[in-house]
Amino acid sequence: MSVIAILAGLAPILVALLSLSGLISAAETSMTAASRGRMHQLEREGDRAARRINIMMADQEKMIGAILLSNNVINIGASALTTLALSAAFPGALGALIATGIMTVLIVIFSEILPKSLAIARADDVARALSIPTYWVVRIFGPLANGAQWVVRQTLRPFGIKLSMETDVLAAHEEIRGAVEYHHSEGLVEERDRRMLGGVLDLSDMDVSEVMVHRMSISMIDADLSPAEVVTAMLESAHTRVPLYRGDAENIVGVLHAKDLLQALANSGGKIDKLAIDDILREPWFIPDTTNLKDQLNAFLKRQSHFALVVDEYGALQGLVTLEDILEEIVGEIDDEHDSAIQGVRKQADGSVVVDGSVTIRDLNRAMDWDMPDDDAVTVAGLVIHEAQTIPKIGQTFIFHRHRFQVVKRVRNQITTLRVSAPLDANTSASEA
Structure with missing residues (x-):
């Protein structure tokens, strides 16, 4: 059989296999490059393709393993078929060398570079267009990919490397942080917005001890002062909530709110000496200094309170933290008419x-x-x-x-x-x- 006849018979099969390989390569690139946020939004709007993509991305490791496995099966099969055909036309190792050269060029250009370049340029559209075939590739090759992952984990275990089956390919927070930094470097995200988004991501990594007002800087009022002296001290304070102590500054007996004090004054007809300060004090809320800012923010919102006293493991007062302190980690310094123009x-x-x-x-x-x-x-x-x-x-x-x-x-x-x-x-x- 002549070489031309062999190539003529082989060409349709190679075109089909390389086209299939190219589609799988495009699916791999588009699925990993597609916007997760847009896919979730499209799913909420009823887009079925976006829903399939989100299902597959929920187990990204399995999806990528299945795609790589299927792609390698196709490429290896196409290379083996080409080698077998050309070895019959060319004696010795010449046929294998020619097949290697031809398949390397065809696979790299038409099954890798070309489809992946197109997929990167239109990641969302390509991912949605290829969602059905990709879904079935994952369904068929997924179990085999899981088996391969199991073999990899068992192979790495003797070297002290332990990977669970639930190991994520990317940490969500780091992925978001990286996207923000990238768009900031491209000039698409302003510096203020970058800091705000970074502040939100940092909340779970920071403790209240890092943002609290230290106990040496806390404005306090002696609960044993006369009502008139307490009112004077409250007026001189720049804060609407002030802790009251009795005897020792560590002995916080309550928190006085300016609004409660005004209400009590109104109820007494303006007679300060008749005020019972102890009756209008709010119970102090003590929290450990190891509480992270994300949990404390949720606690503030749930309890509908904006003020907490921070104590260490021995119960000793360390400082106080407010809702404003946590918000300032996100939006920056919040100044009002009572704040000093100089912040140190x-x-x-x-x-x-x-x-x-x-x-x-x-x-x-x-x-x-x-x-x-x-x-x-x-x-x-x-x-x-x-x-x-x-x-x-x-x-x-x-x-x-x-x-x-x-x-x-x-x-x-x-x-x-x-x-x-x-x-x-x-x-x-x-x-x-």
Whole structure:
């Protein structure tokens, strides 16, 4: 049989197999690149193709395994058939070499590059168009793919690598964060929106101890003061809710709300001396300092309360946290007419900042668009003490994380003011006294 006759008989089969392989490659790329949000929206609108895609994406590992398995079966089958046919026309190893060259070119161009390029360009449309054949590929080859995954896990187990059958290919939060960062770099997401979306994703990773008002900064009122003195202290406070203590600042007996105080004054006819402060106090709500912000936000909404006192594992008061503190982690600083115009960060002409030691690292990063780590310390002063492993003296200078920190003011053992430089060159010394 002549070579031309062999190729003429082989061509229709190769075209069919390579076309099928190309469709499967396009399905793989489009399914993984399709917008999950748009597919869920289309499913809610009754789109059946989107529903099939969401069903398959719910077990992404099984879907990809089935697609890869079916694609390899087709490509290997087409290569074996071509090798068998050409080996009959060309003696020795020449036929196998020719078949390898031909199939490599055909598979790479027509079964990989071309369909995947089209699928990336129109991922959502291609995924919906190929949802039915892909669904049946997963139904047929899915059990075999699960078997292959089981073999892989058993093979990796002796090396100390354990993968559960439920292991996700992508973590949802990291996928969203990566998409936000990408669109921000492309100029499609503004910096403010990027920070807000990042703040939402960070809520479950942060504890209330990282955003609370420290106990040294809490405005409190002595419950043993006279009603007139309590009213005066409440008027002088910039807050609508103030804790009251008796004897010791650790002994919080209640929380006084400005609205409750006004109502009591109205009921007494304006006679302050007749006020019974203890009767209008609200019961204090104590929460552990390890509560993450996401859980605390849900607790605030469920309890319809905006104010909680934070205690450590021994029950000692550590600070207080409000709904506003958590919202500020999402939307940034919320100022009202009673807030100070200066939030503890004062920019200097040389690009440095004079910052209060109590300012949180997260707030400073947001204000200056810096990237100082906040894993080991919450405040700027805490970061300097953690890195220096000592309580610095006034005038001492340190360089950590590409910033120069100079202690400007210190009260007893507390660093109250620092000067922090703009990011330094990578060649700058790691620390200096």
